[in-house]
Amino acid sequence: MESPTCNLEELKRFVVKDAPQTVYYIPDFITEDEESYLLQQVYKAPKTKWTQLSGRRLQNWGGLPHPRGMVAEKIPDWLQDYCEKISSLGAFGGKTANHVLVNEYKQGEGIMPHEDGPLYHPTVTTISLGSHTLLDFYKPVSCREGETPQTEDNRYLLSLLVMPRSLLILQDEMYQHLLHGIQGRTHDLLTEQVVNLSSTGVLLGETLTRGTRVSLTIRHVPKVMKMKLMLGRK
Ligand SMILES: O=C(O)CCC(=O)C(=O)O
Numbered sequence: 314m315e316s317p318t319c320n321l322e323e324l325k326r327f328v329v330k331d332a333p334q335t336v337y338y339i340p341d342f343i344t345e346d347e348e349s350y351l352l353q354q355v356y357k358a359p360k361t362k363w364t365q366l367s368g369r370r371l372q373n374w375g376g377l378p379h380p381r382g383m384v385a386e387k388i389p390d391w392l393q394d395y396c397e398k399i400s401s402l403g404a405f406g407g408k409t410a411n412h413v414l415v416n417e418y419k420q421g422e423g424i425m426p427h428e429d430g431p432l433y434h435p436t437v438t439t440i441s442l443g444s445h446t447l448l449d450f451y452k453p454v455s456c457r458e459g460e461t462p463q464t465e466d467n468r469y470l471l472s473l474l475v476m477p478r479s480l481l482i483l484q485d486e487m488y489q490h491l492l493h494g495i496q497g498r499t500h501d502l503l504t505e506q507v508v509n510l511s512s513t514g515v516l517l518g519e520t521l522t523r524g525t526r527v528s529l530t531i532r533h534v535p536k537v538m539k540m541k542l543m544l545g546r547k
Contacts, residue, residue: 321403324482331508332450332471334485338509342480348442354391355415355442355527368422368497375412375534378432382538385411395440396531404482405434405533414530418446418495420523426451426465426494434533435488439481444524447472447501448481451492468492472507474515477526499523 321337329336343351355372362372374392376383388396388411396410404410412433416424426449429437451468461467470491475481483493502520503510510517 337482339480372415423495423497426492440529442527444526
């Protein structure tokens with residue numbers, strides 16, 4: 314499905330200038346009522362919809378991305394509305410998001426640094442619900458030998474503070490080249506390495522206490538398998 318408006322021009326004022334290209338951070342993208350509604354829907358999903366991983370649990374909506382194509386499943390209306398709203402900003406080059414991961418992190422939980430990989434259109438959009446977190450960015454391990462050991466610490470580059478109800482859009486180098494992760498911490502000290510502080514209303518040197526955060530990671534999977542219904546055919 315195509316989306317009506319196809320450029321991110323209107324969002325230019327939300328670009329985080331102190332990060333590599335390109336980060337859009339949009340505070341209060343949704344209202345408190347929308348946040349409560351979305352949390353209610355997330356927790357209304359059947360228990361079987363949750364997958365428990367180490368350090369978080371998740372719900373997968375839209376199908377399982379696969380190199381041969383995702384067998385698309387209908388996204389429920391409560392998520393579809395946000396897929397359409399974000400896609401209409403032009404986040405996916407005119408296409409409509411067809412995949413949503415719901416991650417729940419309890420206080421102290423996180424996700425290892427990783428890349429989102431080639432199965433998605435190279436844009437990731439995230440709505441945060443319930444709590445802030447710090448999203449940390451790392452350079453990839455380089456193949457060059459003879460350098461100092463490449464630890465997570467010395468590959469760390471910067472962090473973004475994502476507040477509840479915000480929308481984060483990552484593209485270009487931030488998506489294609491860098492890894493992102495969330496440290497399993499209960500408190501976050503806001504240092505100069507948090508490069509979007511000025512658009513969050515939080516001050517340098519403050520410490521924020523994490524609560525349970527639910528994130529909606531909304532993406533477009535370009536390769537979808539066209540499954541013909543073979544039932545009843547000889
Ligand atoms: O919760 C987030 O903001 C990050 C989620 C993420 O990186 C992922 O699901 O791959």
